Amino acid sequence: MSNPSNWNQASYISAQAADARINIEIESEGTVLNLGPQHPATHGTLRIVVKLEGEKVVSADPVCGYMHRGYEKLTEVRTYAQVTTLINRIDWLGSFANEVPFILAAEKLMEVEAPPRAQWIRTILFEMARIANLSVFLGEMGVQLGAITPVFYAFRDREFVLNLIESATGGRFHPNFDRIGGLKEDLPKGWLQSTQQAMVKMRHFCDELEQMLLENEIFQARCKGVGVIPADVALNYGLSGANLRASGVDWDIRRDQDCALAWKHCDWKVHVLDEGDSFARYKLRLQEVRESTHIIDQLCQSIPSGSIMAKVPKIIRVPPGEAFVNTENPLGEMGYYVISKGGLGPFRTKIRTPSFNNISILPWLLKGVYLPDVITILASLYFILGDIDR
Amino acid sequence: MTEENHLSTVSDLFSDTVAHFIEALSEGVLQYESKEKDLWIRVKNSSWAKAAQVAKSINFNYFCFLSGIDWKDNDELGSEKLWQAPSESVESKSSKPPPKLVKIAGGQSRFQVFARLFSIEKKLGLFLKTDLDEKDLVIDSWSHIYKGANWHERETWEMFGFVFKGHSDLRHIYLPSSFEGNPLRKDFSLLARQVKPWPGLVDPEDMPEQPEQSNSKQSNIDESSNNSDNSEQS
Amino acid sequence: MALVNKKFFPKPLSHILNNARKYSLWVYQWGLACCAIEMAATFVSPRYDVMRLGVIPFPASPRQADLMIVSGTVTDKMAPSIRRLWEQMPDPKYVISMGSCANSGGPYWDSYSVTKGVDQIIPVDIYVPGCPPRPEALLEAIVLLQKKIATEDVSQRWIQ
Secondary structure, eight states: OOOOOHHHHHHHHHHHHHHHHHHHHHOSSSEEEEEOSSBGGGTBSOEEEEEEETTEEEEEEEEOOTTOOOHHHHGGGSOHHHHHHHHTTSSTTSHHHHHHHHHHHHHHHHTOOOOHHHHHHHHHHHHHHHHHHHHHHHHHHHHHTTOOHHHHHHHHHHHHHHHHHHHHHSOSSOOOOEETTEESSOOOTTHHHHHHHHHHHHHHHHHHHIIIIITOHHHHHHHTTSSOOOHHHHHHHTOOTHHHHTTTOOOOHHHHSOOSSGGGGSOOOOOOOSOOSHHHHHHHHHHHHHHHHHHHHHHHHHOOOSOSBOOOOSSOOOOSEEEEEEEEETTEEEEEEEEEOSSSSOSEEEEEOHHHHHHTTHHHHSTTOBHHHHHHHHHHHOOOHHHHHO | OOHHHHHHHSOGGGHHHHHHHHHHHGGGEEEEEEETTEEEEEEOGGGHHHHHHHHHHTTOOEEEEEEEEEOOOOSOOSSOOTTSOOHHHHHHGGGSOOOOOSSTTOOSSSEEEEEEEEETTTTEEEEEEEEEBTTBOEEEOOTTTOTTHHHHHHHHHHHHOOEEETOSOOOOSSSOTTOOSOTTSTTOOOHHHHHSOOGGGSOOOOOSOOHHHHHHHHHHHHHHHHHHHHHHHO | OHHHHTTOOOHHHHHHHHHHHHTOEEEEEEEOSHHHHHHHHHHHOTTTOGGGGTEEOOOSSGGGOSEEEEESOOBTTTHHHHHHHHHHSOSSOEEEEESHHHHHOGGGTTOSSBOSOGGGTSOOSEEEOSSSOOHHHHHHHHHHHHHHHHTOOHHHHHOO
């Protein structure tokens, strides 16, 4: 039906040869299992070459890059406004949370600060992105372990949050709503009330999952004690977010760092667990979703009035300098190191994504575990491919 | 610049840290600067690995990232150089105070490696930077000090072509192994942009009113299309 | 099937066969990027419920699938695998390209590592625009594909 061009054939052959080389490098004795690049457990296109002896993993080599889109290079040929469109798509489940640190870094260089109302709305949307992101995890983890029902619940209740994001920003997924100096638009009428109603539903969703999965004996048996990460190893690999807090490190950027966003104005708790296993990571994320709903509730009640945009020039040129801003994204620490030379676009942007570090622990973590536990560990570490490969 | 000059630019939060580095590396510390809760230190290429050990010994135990910078900007790029400041505005602003230093703890050479570490206990950030000789892009690896540096060094090797001495497997991490070039270097131009500039930045065509001008414009368009054909062929 | 081999296929039979085929599309989900989540929302969420259109999203492998939905950014590293799995699908097979990235490269049109459109590798029947398209858009694409299947002449398709 179609004839691939010569170029396609050449690239196809060379890529196949490269794949074969990887396989030969790793292959010696035992079985080599090629997990992915298209595998349900990798939710995306991560490929893991696992060497087995019996059912035990001898070595695991993650091969990423199947989703590498060259973000850091592309930011160099985009203006600041265009970069926001692009970086929405790094962690595609919590899109709004990707925009915030970049905009904050640009604001830091320009020395402008968004008015309080804008910061409040940013924080609400940020936490909504967290709920939208983590609720998929809460459902997906069940699917990976053989319980298919939770994912239906997750995708059902996630829609409530997505609808709210859509009615405020115009996009279900990629809002592109954050601007240097504020926000694109104010909230629609009645949005805050419907948000609070949706948060009640999300808390109900958390309760349901807690009863359905967390108290389930099979789930516990498959998760408890599997994939234990000690705190010092986690720090050494640069794990962040819930993966780090589940290992007993009490560090949350929302609380511990001076940030313009409104977290400091509400009363909430950072959950920390000491076990460091897959079960702790699941439990912690469930608590975080619940905590997010409480944060949103408080912010909805205390939201100040006023403008949503600071005074910024129409054509944005960011003064020369370097700035690094990180935030506690749904997956962990996300940071942008922005270098500007005074032009319309950044000179260089280093994007520090959480999943890249979270996944780099896999060769260490998967050594010596049994094959079914590989899936548990992969699911509990929770990564998003766009976030690994950028 | 002398050390005393710099100590004044470092906030009290970091005076201990800086003192530690100077004690351990002495000549190796070239420059330092602090802003809010972050400290930038530029070290000599030869003391890069030792700087990491010092940082780890004073509790900067969280590895955030490691990457490189290519400071070259006078290259003839096919793509638009959006990062460039407009020349006329610089002239008009010349009466105003000069802009801030572009390279925080910056260096002289084209390539730089920089990394961020964080201390969970003190809640302080630390950026380490070092210059690379353009002819000899070799630097010590951190992968035995911070495990997380392993993948970041692979990425930096792929994107910039820096060789990390002591790294166990420097192979492609993102791109297929047949890929040639180092994408994040400034002289790596994006082919799609060379063939066709982004339409959003091209001025719209004028109204076709005067026949003489439109003729001349047509010839221009012909020339430009020839050019683009050439670039496609090349 | 003997009739097919004689290069002749009666229209009523073709109609019945097409109707049967269009309501039992086993779909192989090639979820790659953001669009994969919208695809999952279409297939998994009770709100959109794709199975009422006769689409069954759980084939064990591409060898049992009739329809492949490529949703998301296709990179040069991924492209060979897509081609290979498409080749494994039995004929008649259909491809839906979902989202700007799979259609044309989308926001990564100038990237060094992204394939500018999955139609460079495999033939595409329906393109769904959007970044990412809403679940409703994917549902419409499936309806369009079913229309296409309904009007197909089986003898044209199978006898070559």
